[in-house]
Amino acid sequence: MALQSLDIVRRSATTTASPSVRQAQTGTVAKLIDTTKCIGCKACQVACMEWNDLRDEIGTNIGAYQNPHDLTDQSWTLMRFAEYENPDKGNDLEWLIRKDGCMHCADPGCLKACPAPGAIVQYSNGIVDFHQENCIGCGYCIAGCPFDIPRISKRDHKAYKCTLCSDRVAVGLEPACIKSCPTGALVWGTKEDMQHHAAERVEDLKSRGFDNAGLYDPPGVGGTHVMYVLHHADQPQLYNDLPADPHISPAVGLWKGATKPLALTGIVLTALAGFFHYIRIGRNETHESDEQAAARETERARHE
Amino acid sequence: MSDPTNDPSRRTIQRYTPNERTNHWIVAIVFVLTAISGLALFHPALYWFSVFLGGGTWTRILHPFLGLIMTIAFVVLAAAMWKFNKMEARDWQWLRQGRDVINNREERLPEVGRFNAGQKLVFFVFIACILALLLSGVVIWREYFSLYFSIGLIRAAAVVHGVSAFILICAVVLHIYAGIWVKGSLGAMTRGTVTPGWAWKHHRAWFREKLHATHPRPRSD
Numbered sequence: 001m002a003l004q005s006l007d008i009v010r011r012s013a014t015t016t017a018s019p020s021v022r023q024a025q026t027g028t029v030a031k032l033i034d035t036t037k038c039i040g041c042k043a044c045q046v047a048c049m050e051w052n053d054l055r056d057e058i059g060t061n062i063g064a065y066q067n068p069h070d071l072t073d074q075s076w077t078l079m080r081f082a083e084y085e086n087p088d089k090g091n092d093l094e095w096l097i098r099k100d101g102c103m104h105c106a107d108p109g110c111l112k113a114c115p116a117p118g119a120i121v122q123y124s125n126g127i128v129d130f131h132q133e134n135c136i137g138c139g140y141c142i143a144g145c146p147f148d149i150p151r152i153s154k155r156d157h158k159a160y161k162c163t164l165c166s167d168r169v170a171v172g173l174e175p176a177c178i179k180s181c182p183t184g185a186l187v188w189g190t191k192e193d194m195q196h197h198a199a200e201r202v203e204d205l206k207s208r209g210f211d212n213a214g215l216y217d218p219p220g221v222g223g224t225h226v227m228y229v230l231h232h233a234d235q236p237q238l239y240n241d242l243p244a245d246p247h248i249s250p251a252v253g254l255w256k257g258a259t260k261p262l263a264l265t266g267i268v269l270t271a272l273a274g275f276f277h278y279i280r281i282g283r284n285e286t287h288e289s290d291e292q293a294a295a296r297e298t299e300r301a302r303h304e
Numbered sequence: 305m306s307d308p309t310n311d312p313s314r315r316t317i318q319r320y321t322p323n324e325r326t327n328h329w330i331v332a333i334v335f336v337l338t339a340i341s342g343l344a345l346f347h348p349a350l351y352w353f354s355v356f357l358g359g360g361t362w363t364r365i366l367h368p369f370l371g372l373i374m375t376i377a378f379v380v381l382a383a384a385m386w387k388f389n390k391m392e393a394r395d396w397q398w399l400r401q402g403r404d405v406i407n408n409r410e411e412r413l414p415e416v417g418r419f420n421a422g423q424k425l426v427f428f429v430f431i432a433c434i435l436a437l438l439l440s441g442v443v444i445w446r447e448y449f450s451l452y453f454s455i456g457l458i459r460a461a462a463v464v465h466g467v468s469a470f471i472l473i474c475a476v477v478l479h480i481y482a483g484i485w486v487k488g489s490l491g492a493m494t495r496g497t498v499t500p501g502w503a504w505k506h507h508r509a510w511f512r513e514k515l516h517a518t519h520p521r522p523r524s525d
Contacts, residue, residue, distance in 0.1 A: 115346070142455065302312070
């Protein structure tokens with residue numbers, strides 16, 4: 001998305017503080033996805049296409065409802081369908097449908113991995129947004145993301161993902177997907193309100209036999225601004241491999257953390273070691289005596 | 305004083321052929337371009353290095369191709385220099401006397417062949433780093449290859465790429481300083497020749513090899 005009237009609190013590949021005087025005084029925003037109310041109608045997918053002017057290629061039907069098969073640069077949200085036979089309920093079939101897309105982490109791995117200044121930003125309201133005009137197409141965000149969300153376009157080699165409709169939110173509207181949901185599975189508000197709402201939903205689900213119902217707001221990434229209500233919060237992986245404990249990979253932490261200052265310091269110290277060797281000890285020079293010694297040996301060899 | 309080039313015992317010695325020098329400088333130039341573009345992507349403080357390749361996106365596009373060119377040119381150079389870089393017993397002794405080396409007390413060191421033990425170590429560090437950079441670089445080359453690898457492997461490859469690039473850059477900094485430190489080395493790689501005194505002082509075993517190749521000893525039988 002282009003720059004707009006939202007305050008940026010964090011910016012990729014930037015080592016100094018972002019303007020942070022204006023704070024989100026009324027709290028951050030969140031989308032709550034109640035998987036227990038979702039009927040898999042895909043209205044949210046269509047709304048996303050319409051609002052964002054996206055048209056994915058027509059794919060092939062492989063005999064499953066999931067369509068398209070994966071997130072793409074043109075499909076920023078996707079209903080993932082899982083058929084689960086619940087062993088605790090006599091192998092009853094449960095259809096677990098999860099609306100996949102960017103989770104808008106409070107500690108975004110994509111932003112940490114991005115080498116292009118300002119290509120990924122985090123607004124004070126919690127939305128993590130890609131600014132494609134600054135994107136160089138390296139794909140580091142894909143390696144950084146704990147949820148496998150960003151996709152590089154084959155057309156322009158820029159990275160794309162759900163913006164949480166930052167352009168709509170900036171002018172006081174709810175995201176397009178929220179507006180389209182017919183069952184109220186998608187709810188929008190402040191993060192705090194969504195947590196309260198989720199707590200009520202969880203209580204209701206527990207009273208109806210879903211003892212492990214719960215809110216998915218993973219602390220490993222500082223919490224997220226897209227949260228799920230799950231019937232089986234103890235087994236998030238049932239929902240098409242939703243990670244149980246997502247966090248920024250230690251490899252990404254190492255690559256984008258300690259190695260950066262250490263490596264630059266190491267290179268500078270190596271160069272300084274050379275410089276001070278030159279200053280203290282100096283060059284290793286060849287003198288006339290060496291030339292004479294070499295000449296004597298050469299003469300001997302010639303006359304042998 | 306007579307012109308030393310007229311004195312047959314003071315004629316300069318060829319250290320690197322024109323082909324070897326060309327090969328070396330192709331590696332060196334492409335290395336500099338690869339290193340600055342890699343550093344631009346490595347640390348935000350150096351992102352401005354991307355101007356040298358025409359901006360961030362061009363840096364992302366060109367860096368892997370530059371890396372490939374460097375690797376190919378380096379393989380040719382390393383193949384030509386391989387036989388002169390085998391570690392020998394006297395090389396280990398040379399390394400043990402590191403203190404004499406850095407203090408320019410060369411007369412205390414064992415005789416050196418075409419390359420000293422420091423040069424040989426740098427040679428093997430270059431080989432190891434370029435191999436690691438090539439393999440990890442393919443894995444993180446998003447446009448063509450990353451789709452064939454798991455995200456976990458891509459993350460590990462990014463770390464390997466960064467660490468091996470760091471070691472390579474430090475080794476090159478040492479390599480460049482060694483060229484300044486040992487006066488006359490730069491001429492060997494630019495004009496191809498060294499003086500007999502230089503060869504006698506720094507690479508005596510090689511000097512004698514060259515000498516006996518030009519003036520073979522009479523056969524005793």
